[in-house]
Amino acid sequence: MADTILVVLIIFSSIFGVIFTFLTTRNKERLALIENGADAKLFNSGxxxxxxxxxxxxxxxxxxxxxxxxxxxxxxxxxxxxxxxxxxxxxxxxxxxxxxxxxxxxxxxxx
Structure with a gap:
């Protein structure tokens, strides 16, 4: 029982960690571009x-x-x-x- 709970916690914490790292890194990159004078339309190019x-x-x-x-x-x-x-x-x-x-x-x- 404890093993399955531990596995589930590890899986969800890994997913959370990857998503959190992606979002914070993207936010830092965007802030750096804005500080350097980049246009905001750059982010909506997709x-x-x-x-x-x-x-x-x-x-x-x-x-x-x-x-x-x-x-x-x-x-x-x-x-x-x-x-x-x-x-x-x-x-x-x-x-x-x-x-x-x-x-x-x-x-x-x-x-």
Missing amino acids: KKYSFGQFILSIALLAIGVGAGILFGALFRQNGMDDGVAFSACIFIFGGIGLMASFFVNRNLTEK
């Missing part, structure tokens, strides 16, 4: 990612994971080991779904 594109990415990922579960079940019935069949198919089809999402989103932004 592309906007619309909500529709995010939903499309999640939908295609879910379709890929669902197809991976389906094909994993088919491979399991044909004699493949359960863990290998499901995990490999889920990752492969999830990756294919994310690649399809990337290409569809790229075509949508070009139009």
Whole structure:
């Protein structure tokens, strides 16, 4: 019981530490640029990612994971080991779904 609590605490403290370090470093960099006279528009140079594109990415990922579960079940019935069949198919089809999402989103932004 104590081991699982310790592992959970270590995981969450590591995530917190990485996010905290990233945010404080970014803040220091921005303050240094502002002190040197940089324009504030420099911080807003990234592309906007619309909500529709995010939903499309999640939908295609879910379709890929669902197809991976389906094909994993088919491979399991044909004699493949359960863990290998499901995990490999889920990752492969999830990756294919994310690649399809990337290409569809790229075509949508070009139009």
